[in-house]
Amino acid sequence: xxxxxxxxxxxxxxxxxxxxxxxxxxxxxxxxxxxxxxxxxxxxxxxxxxxxxxxxxxxxxxxxxxxxxxxxxxxxxxxxxxxxxxxxxxxxxxxxxxxxxxxxxxxxxxxxxxxxxxxxxxxxxxxxxxxxxxxxxxxxxxxxxxxxxxxxxxxxxxxxxxxxxxxxxxxxxxxxxxxxxxxxxxxxxxxxxxxxxxxxxxxxxxxxxxxxxxxxxxxxxxxxxxxxxxxxxxxxxxxxxxxxxxxxxxxxxxxxxxxxxxxxxxxxxxxxxxxxxxxxxxxxxxxxxxxxxxxxxxxxxxxxxxxxxxxxxxxxxxxxxxxxxxxxxxxxxxxxxxxxxxxxxxxxxxxxxxxxxxxxxxxxxxxxxxxxxxxxxxxxxxxxxxxxxxxxxxxxxxxxxxxxxxxxxxxxxxxxxxxxxxxxxxxxxxxxxxxxxxxxxxxxx
Numbered sequence: 001x002x003x004x005x006x007x008x009x010x011x012x013x014x015x016x017x018x019x020x021x022x023x024x025x026x027x028x029x030x031x032x033x034x035x036x037x038x039x040x041x042x043x044x045x046x047x048x049x050x051x052x053x054x055x056x057x058x059x060x061x062x063x064x065x066x067x068x069x070x071x072x073x074x075x076x077x078x079x080x081x082x083x084x085x086x087x088x089x090x091x092x093x094x095x096x097x098x099x100x101x102x103x104x105x106x107x108x109x110x111x112x113x114x115x116x117x118x119x120x121x122x123x124x125x126x127x128x129x130x131x132x133x134x135x136x137x138x139x140x141x142x143x144x145x146x147x148x149x150x151x152x153x154x155x156x157x158x159x160x161x162x163x164x165x166x167x168x169x170x171x172x173x174x175x176x177x178x179x180x181x182x183x184x185x186x187x188x189x190x191x192x193x194x195x196x197x198x199x200x201x202x203x204x205x206x207x208x209x210x211x212x213x214x215x216x217x218x219x220x221x222x223x224x225x226x227x228x229x230x231x232x233x234x235x236x237x238x239x240x241x242x243x244x245x246x247x248x249x250x251x252x253x254x255x256x257x258x259x260x261x262x263x264x265x266x267x268x269x270x271x272x273x274x275x276x277x278x279x280x281x282x283x284x285x286x287x288x289x290x291x292x293x294x295x296x297x298x299x300x301x302x303x304x305x306x307x308x309x310x311x312x313x314x315x316x317x318x319x320x321x322x323x324x325x326x327x328x329x330x331x332x333x334x335x336x337x338x339x340x341x342x343x344x345x346x347x348x349x350x351x352x353x354x355x356x357x358x359x360x361x362x363x364x365x366x367x368x369x370x371x372x373x374x375x376x377x378x379x380x381x382x383x384x385x386x387x388x389x390x391x392x393x394x395x396x397x398x399x400x401x402x403x404x405x406x407x408x409x410x411x412x413x414x415x416x417x418x419x420x421x422x423x424x425x426x427x428x429x430x431x432x433x434x435x436x437x438x439x440x441x442x443x444x445x
Contacts, residue, residue, distance in 0.1 A: 096422060097313055097430045099258065099282060103445075110192055110441045114165055116214065117187065120256045122310025122333065122418040124280030127256040129187030129212030133163025141172035143200075146229045147236050154197075158182045159232050168193045176201040178224050179242050181231040184208040190215035191439045200224065201242065202265065206231075206250040214258045215436050218246040221265035243267035253278045261435040263288040268323070272309060273297035277330070280310045280418075285435030288319035296328025299351040304329040310418040312336055315434035316346070322375075327353035331416035335359055336424075338431040344370060350377035354412050355389045357402060359421035361428070364400035371399045388412045395424035 095101055102119035103109060117131035140152040149155035154174055157166045163185035171194040179201045195216050197203065202221035205211050225241035242248070244266025249255055251274045262269040262284060269286055271294040272279055286292050293311070296304040307330030315338045316324045324342065325332065327349040336359045339346050343365060349355060357373075364371040373391075376384040388406035390413065396402070406412075422430065439445035 095429060095433075096426055097283070097433075098419075099313070100433060104437075105444060107442055107444050109439065109445050113167065113189055113191070114187075116189070117212065120212075120258075120280060122280035122282065122312055123278050123308040124254060124256040124310060125418075126278065127212055127254040127280070128185070128210050129256070130163045130165040130185055131187070133165060133185065136160075136164045136166045137169050138166060138172075139169040141174045143174065143176045143178075146176075146178040146227065149230065154188075155180060155230075158186050158188070159230055160186075161233055165189060167191075168195050171195070173198060175199045176224075178227050178229045179204040179239060179248075181206060181229055181239075182208060182211055183232055185210045187212040188214065188216060190217075190436060191445065192441060194436075194438075197221075202245060203247045204242065204245075204250065205248065205252045205255060208252050210254045211252070212256045212258070213247065213260060214256075215260065215439075217261045217436050218269075219261070219263045219265065221246050221267075223266050243271075245269070245271045247271070248273075249276045249279065250274050252276050255279045257281045257284060259283045259433075259435065259437055261285045261287075263319075265289065268292065268294045270294075272307070273304070274301070275303040275306070277307045277309075279308070280312065281314065282310070282312045283431075283434050284314045285317060286314065286320060286324070287317045290321045291323045291326070292316065292320055293323055293325035295325045295332060296330060296351065296353065299328060302329065306330065307332075308415065308418070309333070310335070312419065313430050313434065314338070315340070315431045317341055322346075323348060326377075327355060329353055331412075332356065333358070333416050333418045335419065335421045336427055336430050337361075338427050338434075339363060339373075341365070342370070343367070345375040346373045348375040348377060349387070349389075352384075352387050354387070354416045356413050356416035357389075357391045357394055359393045359424045359427065361395045361424050362397065362400040362402070364396075364398040366398070368399075371401060373400055373402045376405075388416075393421060393424055395427070 098121055099119050103116050106112060114131045117128050120127055136157045138154050138157055140150060142153055143155055157164055158180060160183060165187045167189050173196045177200060180203050182205050197216060197218050198220045200222055201224040202218055221244050223241055223244040225239050227239055228236055229239045230236035246262045246265045246269040247257060249272040257270060269289055269292050270281060274297050295309050310333045311325060312335045318341050320341050322344040324346045328351045331354045334357045339362045347355060362373050378384045385405050390404050391402035394402060437445055
């Protein structure tokens with residue numbers, strides 16, 4: 001009997017140990033699964049730039065630029081963006097859009113406006129605008145004298161020689177008599193008010209650096225010129241006729257055009273020419289226009305071979321016809337945009353540009369003769385078949401198709417890669433807030 005009891009006790013002890021080990025293992029699996037879900041959620045929510053350090057080596061190799069200096073710059077951006085989010089107490093706002101996740105979470109954004117300058121991505125990610133300067137409040141929508149602008153006007157603000165972060169006192173429509181010629185290290189920040197630059201001349205960024213234009217409605221821009229216009233406190237000069245672009249970028253670098261609504265201008269909505277580079281065009285809403293974006297001056301202007309432009313998270317909407325963008329010579333990363341309308345084509349080019357289309361959503365028009373996303377402005381395939389144009393992970397709807405070309409040289413696409421593309425299935429969410437935002441103080445924007 002004693003032996004039986006001892007045997008029973010031993011069996012019970014073995015059973016309890018086995019049960020404890022089983023529970024421990026189950027708990028470990030649950031914790032591992034929970035950790036996996038948390039990590040997955042964090043990766044989904046974190047920005048494209050900030051996720052560079054968290055992704056696997058294979059993923060980095062797939063999307064990152066091969067140039068070590070380029071990668072180092074991206075890592076620095078990841079650190080800056082992660083620091084901003086930590087300071088705000090958020091990892092992201094669950095949009096997946098890395099620019100918006102960087103600042104829109106903060107209900108006190110109006111007290112921390114300059115943090116926006118740390119949220120840029122792509123080739124224009126180092127544009128600091130007026131981050132290191134004082135605030136300038138535009139209180140007067142007038143433009144009475146383009147040579148001697150009044151203090152308190154937008155023209156008086158943008159021509160100053162020092163860095164400035166330019167904001168607006170109230171809603172206003174600014175009708176410019178002549179081109180608004182910007183000086184270096186300026187931010188135009190329209191958040192919190194409803195600002196329109198419309199019905200006259202518009203913005204010229206010429207031979208300057210570090211400009212950010214954010215949160216403005218730019219439309220109905222007209223040709224102007226044959227007049228004297230001031231470009232700095234110490235200089236004014238004769239301007240010939242301007243084309244009537246919404247934003248004209250001429251021989252400039254480190255430019256970021258973000259969260260603007262652009263439509264109905266006399267020429268292009270955004271043009272970047274004459275050796276301009278290090279540009280990001282992001283989160284904009286383009287509508288009702290013919291020739292939307294031109295990147296590159298002419299087929300013969302070879303200085304544009306060094307141009308690098310990122311076009312990301314934009315919505316190309318109703319009433320658009322062509323040039324989204326139209327490229328020459330340089331390197332162009334078209335990533336996670338929503339193309340819902342075009343009448344002729346979406347992306348065009350000439351003079352051997354490198355075009356890297358990743359994770360976009362292309363919805364073709366019903367016109368059976370306008371289904372092709374791409375257009376080469378070159379009649380002979382023997383001339384363009386070596387151009388490096390690729391489509392990777394794009395979503396083609398309603399019969400849309402992308403005509404790829406080139407051998408896909410890794411070095412060429414490395415120079416046309418500026419951030420990791422997200423899945424095209426997420427484009428609707430990523431671009432849902434494209435255009436000038438309606439922000440209220442004290443609330444997340």
